[in-house]
Amino acid sequence: MSEMDNHVTLTVNDMEYGGWKSVEITADLERQFRTFKLDITWQWPGQTVDQRIKPGDPCEVKIGKDLVLTGYVFKAPIRYDGRQISLTIEGSSKTQDxxxxxxxxxxxxxxxxxxxxxxxxxxxxxxxxxxxxxxxxxxxxxxxxxxxxxxxxxxxxxxxxxxxxxxxxxxxxxxxxKPGSGGRASDALELGKNILSASAPMDFSQVFSEYRVIGQQKGSDAKSGAAVSEVESTAADLSFKRRRTTVINEGTQLTFELAQQRAQWESATRMGRAQTTTYQVQGWRQSNGDLWRHNTLVKVKDPVLDFDGDMLISKVTYSLSAQGSVTTLQVAPPHTFDPDPTPPKQSQA
Known part of the structure; x- marks a missing residue:
């Protein structure tokens, strides 16, 4: 794999910029827009800055030949002292609007x-x-x-x-x-092979034994009144050993079917979020040359966290610093993002 495969370029007004000293590019399944932050430093006196990149400029960000972001520059702050000038470029996808x-x-x-x-x-x-x-x-x-x-x-x-x-x-x-529409990662995340570090909060504070969804549906000429307009459905997580109930008040028009589906979805996604884990691996590309991508399935083998199966990469961050290039991957059980989930049950106190 050549060095150019990981060369980060920012294209603004048909001009390509590279040579960045630090890089951070993030894409997230649960966020509406990607972000980037690029830094470069000049030594001076003797060098001047021709700042052709302005906030509001349309831009593209590539890693090697792979396009990873299309959007706008939002910030372009400059800092300097008696020895050097530092320029930071920050931006995001078009969808931030x-x-x-x-x-x-x-x-x-x-x-x-x-x-x-x-x-x-x-x-x-x-x-x-x-x-x-x-x-x-x-x-x-x-x-x-x-x-x-x-x-x-x-x-x-x-x-x-x-x-x-x-x-x-x-x-x-x-x-x-569609969760998992990015396909499957070529490499697995495996302790002792490519995992540099892991962080798993294992926070079950927002997981409940019972999820009640309430709301209203519009009446009709044939059906009207409070009995028709009030909608309620419940999903239970029988793995919980104690009773914990939460109520979700849905503000839009609701049907009994949608209420039941929403309750089941809340149960599955909250359990999945509690198991969300962040891994770091060296480099930005897998062994086959593909970038690590979000919304892809990956095999995780981590005996410390008792993971041995498929997880969905929900967030990916490519970073470059003095320590080299690192990819940070946030993963969760696939049912966390499934619109009609059937989550596996496990006991929690």
Whole structure:
């Protein structure tokens, strides 16, 4: 593998920049936009800075020939003293605009529209396209923008109800993501071979024995009244030895089927999040030359944490420092992100 395979380039206004002293690039299945931070230092006097990179500039970030981010520069601070000048470039995917900016569609209400149509309408206001990886079968009775909410907050209210994750891709598009759609990692994460370090909080404080989802559905001419409008469903985790109940009040229109699915999803995802673990490996590429990627399945063999099976890489960070290049991988059980999970049970006190 040549050094150029890991050469990080930032392209701004058709100009390529490299030679970075430190690098941090992050992609996360549960976050709407990727981020990057690049640093370079000049010695001076004798050298000057021609700062052609400005906040707001469109940009692309590549590792070798692999495009990893398309977006904008958000920060370009300069620091200097009597010996050197330091320049930092920070930016993110195009999809950050959905997180920062208000939902502004007019009209601001949809009736009997598919999920994908509504998401595309919200994203198109900021010039963003949507990639759909899920089977779209549910039609919503109603969706209304809440005054003051961001475009992503409006999208997220839809996705939470239908248990769908959204993220971005290397082209800066919004992706309604199917967990594991990135395929399978070529290498395993194995203690004693490629794992440099691991961190597993094992925090079960948000795991419960019973999940109750409550909400309302719209009545009809044939059915009306409190008995029809009130919806409730419960999912139980029988592995818990003591009673712990939580109630989720769903703010959008709900059906009994959706309430049951949401309760089961909460049970599975919370158990999965409690087992989320962070690993570090040397380098950014696997033995076959592919970058480590998020939303891919990876075999984990870790007898310390009692892991021996497939996990889903939910987050990946490529970093470069004086210690060399390192990839930080956040993994969790695949059912953590499954819209219709059947989680394995294990006893917890």
């Amino acid at each position: 959905l997180v920062d900016c208000a939902a502004r569609n007019l009209p601001s209400q949809w009736q009997q529209q598919p999920l994908l149509t509504i998401v595309r309408d919200l994203a198109s206001e900021y010039g963003l396209s949507v990639v759909n990886e899920i089977s779209e079968i549910t039609r919503l009775t109603k969706h209304t923008i809440v005054p003051g909410e961001t475009a992503f907050q409006s999208i997220d209210r839809l996705l939470s109800l239908l248990r769908v994750f959204s993220t971005d891709n290397e082209l800066g598009q919004l992706v309604l993501a």
